[in-house]
Amino acid sequence: MIYTVTLNPAMDYHVTLDHLQLGEINRATADQKSPGGKGINVSRVLRRLGHQSTALGFIGGFTGNYIRASIEEEAIKTDFIEVEGDTRINVKIKADQESEINGVSPAIFDKHVKALEKQLSQLKEGDTVVLAGSTPPTLPASIYAKWTVMLKEHGVSVYVDTSGEALREVISSKPTFLKPNHHELSEIAGVEIETIEQAIPHIKQLVGDEIDYVLVTFAGDGAVLATKEQLLYANAPKGTVRNSVGAGDSTVAGFISALAQDKSVEEAFKTAIATGSATAFSVGFADKEAIDLLKNEILVQPIKERGK
Ligand SMILES: Nc1ncnc2c1ncn2[C@@H]1O[C@H](COP(=O)(O)OP(=O)(O)OP(=O)(O)O)[C@@H](O)[C@H]1O
Numbered sequence: 001m002i003y004t005v006t007l008n009p010a011m012d013y014h015v016t017l018d019h020l021q022l023g024e025i026n027r028a029t030a031d032q033k034s035p036g037g038k039g040i041n042v043s044r045v046l047r048r049l050g051h052q053s054t055a056l057g058f059i060g061g062f063t064g065n066y067i068r069a070s071i072e073e074e075a076i077k078t079d080f081i082e083v084e085g086d087t088r089i090n091v092k093i094k095a096d097q098e099s100e101i102n103g104v105s106p107a108i109f110d111k112h113v114k115a116l117e118k119q120l121s122q123l124k125e126g127d128t129v130v131l132a133g134s135t136p137p138t139l140p141a142s143i144y145a146k147w148t149v150m151l152k153e154h155g156v157s158v159y160v161d162t163s164g165e166a167l168r169e170v171i172s173s174k175p176t177f178l179k180p181n182h183h184e185l186s187e188i189a190g191v192e193i194e195t196i197e198q199a200i201p202h203i204k205q206l207v208g209d210e211i212d213y214v215l216v217t218f219a220g221d222g223a224v225l226a227t228k229e230q231l232l233y234a235n236a237p238k239g240t241v242r243n244s245v246g247a248g249d250s251t252v253a254g255f256i257s258a259l260a261q262d263k264s265v266e267e268a269f270k271t272a273i274a275t276g277s278a279t280a281f282s283v284g285f286a287d288k289e290a291i292d293l294l295k296n297e298i299l300v301q302p303i304k305e306r307g308k
């Protein structure tokens with residue numbers, strides 16, 4: 001079974017306007033709400049790719065009810081822990097450029113964490129868990145690392161997509177899969193990384209730290225996937241970006257989907273990038289038809305390192 005964990009879900013409120021004028025009243029030309037948070041997005045894209053998953057995490061209040069109802073409507077299983085405060089609202093502004101204001105998590109207490117840990121402790125060999133998104137400020141940044149150790153001891157594959165301190169902390173717990181974008185890789189490495197060439201030693205270091213799959217995305221400039229045996233590059237297909245919210249989550253879902261169908265690592269990488277780009281080129285999330293079409297535009301090739 002596949003489980004996604006979203007500790008800090010959100011009702012995403014997307015507003016479109018021609019131009020954002022700070023310090024003025026801005027009037028949207030369109031708006032839309034959607035259930036969000038990285039793990040929840042992974043569950044939604046997995047569903048579109050034909051896979052069932054159970055969405056776990058903390059939800060509360062009217063926004064929490066909205067999230068549960070909307071994703072259950074998409075036939076996604078949920079087993080959320082209820083918290084007292086309202087799940088946050090994240091504002092996604094699409095004007096001349098994209099801007100985001102992510103809200104604050106409701107307080108999460110020990111009893112909530114214990115309830116989630118009980119669920120996670122029941123997972124078995126062969127299960128897959130996605131730990132995705134920010135960790136609420138009332139929880140230690142080491143929480144993903146702690147759970148990764150416990151889950152891997154139970155034979156569970158652990159996919160992690162997070163940022164900041166939680167990302168730095170999780171590396172030593174050896175998750176199965178890590179998906180930093182190049183800005184997050186810079187944070188891990190402590191140096192600015194702008195090119196694939198600059199990224200390679202740091203990506204190899206993560207594989208050396210015994211992470212099975214390290215997938216680093218460079219938005220429209222392609223991506224690198226490293227395993228112990230392979231170092232691969234994939235181009236990103238060309239297209240008009242309509243919405244980059246959830247593109248990274250779609251990448252994770254595409255990778256899991258292909259491996260769940262016993263596809264090769266190269267095919268999983270190609271599916272991951274096609275799924276990420278199909279979402280970037282869509283108004284909402286990618287659908288399977290768009291993903292399959294984009295796969296034809298992606299070439300996965302080994303990276304030849306200088307002097308080797
Ligand atoms: N300009 C683009 N052109 C084509 N594909 C894109 C573009 N931007 C993003 N993507 C697709 O989305 C994937 C993830 O993008 P990115 O590197 O921005 O990761 P991220 O920051 O985790 O994403 P998110 O926007 O969800 O936070 C890329 O690997 C690519 O497949």
Ligand SMILES: O=P(O)(O)OC[C@@]1(O)O[C@H](CO)[C@@H](O)[C@@H]1O
Nearest residue numbers: 010036037038090102133134246
């Ligand atoms: O604040 P976090 O947890 O880092 O990210 C949350 C978020 O921006 O990520 C998703 C897109 O990846 C959105 O649905 C959601 O609003």
